[in-house]
Amino acid sequence: MIPVVSRSEWRARERRREHLFQIVSALVVLLAITTLVVLLTKILLEGYARLNPQFFTSFPSRRAEQAGILPALVGSAYLLLLTAAIAIPIGVGAAIYLEEFAKHNWFTRLIEINITNLAGVPSVIYGLLGLQVFVRTLAMDRSLLAGACTMALLALPVIITAAREGLRVVPKSLRDGSLALGATQWQTVRHTVLPVAVPSVLTGVILSLSRVVGETAPLLVVGAVVYIGTLPESVFSKFTVLPVQVYNWTTRPQHAFQENAAGGIIVLLALLLTLNAVAIYMRNHFQKRLPI
């Protein structure tokens, strides 16, 4: 259908439409950037004042000014390390199996489809899984270990995908060379593929682990406690983490606690930024020294 208008009129109208869309899309794109800027500004303004040494060295308290994030910070660090200790070997192992060993059969396909679907399961469902399996059935109670196991299951699909991408960096010629020399599959992986792939695998794995630091819902379900007067002493201790502490402070009606929440968020974001920076640094650092 061609509208009956003069050519110049038509051209002018189309040009206006084009301009209009450009303006609209520029505004829309600006919306994303603006939101991010507003969000960060709001948090910095609210929480900046709380970032004093006392905030980092105190336990939670009924008085907002005396409350601090010490157990949450320590808990987050322990949880991250413990989760990494559980999830990295399993995740990288699964990735090695799928990339280097697996035959193309129905079970391999099942594993792959399964990993894709697990990545889409809401995190709160993992909380229910952890509650029933680790907290109740395996009687770990509401401990750091139960939390770490739950988070490891949650992080696995992402870690496996990232590690597989890391392994794909290694060119096939290296594998073929090793196999042609008579090395077995595992010898090839152990001595040829892994030494080359470690940086790229580790970068991906660290990036996926940074998700664990910000995750809240499954830990609330598994039973991270909010009021805690001691630091975790073993993997069986009760624990809290930064996002849970932030959640608790956010939901208090008093404004002073929300300032605490903003302070906690700044620390949380700084932690995430550090993890990402480490991953990116590692990538850039090792990329240069790749032997091929």
Add this chain to the structure above:
Amino acid sequence: MPNNTPSEVSVTYPRAVVQVGSTARNRRRVRLEEKIVRSFLFLCASLGVLTTFAIVFILISESLGFFEHVSPGQFLTGTVWTPTFANPSFGVLPLVLGTLLTSLIALLLAGPVGLITAVYLSEYASPRVRRAVKPTLEVLAGIPTVVYGYFALTFLTPLLQRLLPGLEGFNALSAGLVMGIMILPTIASLSEDALYAVPNSLRYASLALGATRFQTVWGVVVPAAMSGVSASFLLGVSRAIGETMIVAIAAGQQPNFTFNPLRAVETMTAYIVRITMGDTPHGSVEYRTIFAVGLLLFLMTLALNLISERIRQRYKGARL
């Protein structure tokens, strides 16, 4: 092997892994190691399947205990959700409605915004703009949801309350809007992938027929990428349905059966968190409600993910 080869050579090359002149015993050892490692790696890979089975088993077995007390019909059609009251009522619809309401608001924001962002990035933007916008979206995707919840409750709700006097302190609207920001990166980047998959020949053909850029983009490119775009929308909605912290913080935790976005609602995820944080005795009917609600949530997100994945697989395989 000649003896005059300096052993230091191996420093810069991969170590020699196969011993020359290996004995039969050695070979047996290598084969055994190979077998053990292989089985271990296989176990690692199978853990995912085990996790899925465990999730399904736990949700179903605990739900069965729940459905001994409450009939599934009553559960799925009731409009009053008061499991913790002395005289409890177990109609899950208020939670489902709360979930759908907040997710719909999120989609109404993130759908158009995400699509326009994707179109702009793939068809219009200069490399300089792309370099600025892409990292922004990545940062938005990396922000923990508890931070978004804080933002919705302490910034967006007070702001909206000035514009909409009827807005409650906890409400579906601001939780939904912030959730829209949260799923925006997912929708934008997946839609962009879909737009990229459209071959340039289609664009050239349209432009050669005298269509303007705008007409080409919206009349040819976007329709050609529609299946991918809708897959990204579905995945976004699935994320929104499963999202917990934003709604637990900002939407309130009252299971109101309402379509009014200005009121407080409770989503399925927020309910699960509320019950597990309280001191509900293990094994009681109300404790089991979280697994019944969890099962429903799991099935809803699974269905959306599967459809979305299917659509994506189809357009990946299709050649235009």
